[in-house]
Amino acid sequence: LLRLPLLPHPRTPPEEYRGHLAPEVSVVVPTRNEQHNVEPLLRRLERALRGQTGEVIFVDDSDDGTPDAIARAGSALALPVRVHHRPAGARHGGLGGAVSEGIALCAAPYAVVIDGDLQHPPETIPTLLATAVRDDADLVIASRYVTGGSASGLSGTTRQLVSSSSNLLCRLAFPRRLRGVSDVMSGFFLVRVAAVDRRGLRPDGYKILLELLATAAGPLRVREVGYVFAARHAGDSNVSVGEGVRFARRLFALRVPRAARFALVGASGTVPNLLGTAALHRLGLHYLAAAIIATQIAIAWNFAGCELLVWDRQNGSRLRRYPPFAMVNNLDLVIRLPLLALLVGRWGLGVGVATLLSLAVAVLVRYLVVDRLIYR
Ligand code: GDD
Ligand code: MN
Secondary structure (H helix, E strand, O other), X not given: OOOOOOOOOOOOOOHHHOOOOOOOEEEEEEEOOOOOOHHHHHHXXXXXXXXXXXXXXXXXXXXXXXXXXXXXXXXXXXXXXXXXXXXXXXXXXXXXXXXXXXXXXXXXXXXXXXXXXXXXXXHHHHHHHHHHHHHOOOEXXXXXXXXOOEOOOOOOHHHHHHHHHHHHHHHHHOOOOOOOOOOOOOOOEXXXXXXXXXXOOOOOOOOHHHHHHHHOOOOOOEEEEEOEOOOOOOOOOOOOHHHHHHHHHHHHHHHOXXXXXXXXXXXXXXXXXXXXXXXXXXXOOOHHHHHHHHHHHHHHHHHHXXXXXXXXXXXXXXXXXXXXXXXXXXXXXXXXXXXXXXXXXXXXXXHHHHHHHHHHHHHHHHHHHHHHHHOO
């Protein structure tokens, strides 16, 4: 039997736990359509947690009978079980969002995050806990890539390749923060709740573990424990190309500061602007009209870039943000149109070269105005 140190509880246990001891471990299970898996999972969880007081919190984004299956299986257990069901339209951040909402709900000082499809063996939880206590760790990651671990349940070579290359990418992006972390993609870990800023954990980010490690205020004391990633018990995996894209965006945002992302997106707008102007001109449009239209295309491009990569995680209406964004960016034309008229109309320069020059001059003028008038 493992004796846990007395740690403060991050939250008072909910009313419905009356009659139960305050939990020492909160188990957070994200679920999306796992109706045939929750019953065996709960049975194994209860057995694994024997000797500890615990709670299980499902954060459920299902459209099938998962909430009912949880209620049915949960009522047969001594372990308190809660479901936080998120209806369609409130499923912020997908899997990562679900996990961060779950961590925010924990009443115990330790939270264990585990998948709902039995690919993560609940029997490893006591080892996670024992390691946390023995080494006074903030984070204990169940890893497929250390001794005792195996990724054999990861179906298909493509998935294995995607998983190991994202793992490598993350470790290259954060060599210091991820030192000693072999399985950045793991969705199975224990975290000391007080070690994470739960309000800072925004409900977004597919890979919550990377989020925890990359945004922690100080260095976390991390340990790893090997486990065998099993094949799925029932149903199908929910991962998609969309999740992969979301992950890549998040990694980019965590790694590159916002101002640099803004500069990159802005510079990339040169491409649609140049190509658009040249193409429209070739189609017979006057070069000034071509420049105006291509600039609108470039502005739309930049807007998309800003929404997806610079100020990501924005709520509210994009439609409302677009007009002021376009207005500010059209100011360039005040400089560029007369200049184009001069370069092309007077001096007979090619439209492509003139467009590039005018874009460069617009940046330079903006720099000079700011430098001379604002930072005199
Ligand atoms: N609430 C919620 N919302 N849960 C979700 C969502 C969602 O949008 N998408 C998936 N889940 C749940 C699933 O029901 C399952 O319990 C768990 O999250 C993992 O999802 P799977 O669909 O089984 O993904 P996987 O098996 O392909 O991914 C596993 O491998 C990755 C590493 O390769 C997971 O263990 C990941 O956590 C792990 O990082
Ligand atoms: Mn799975």
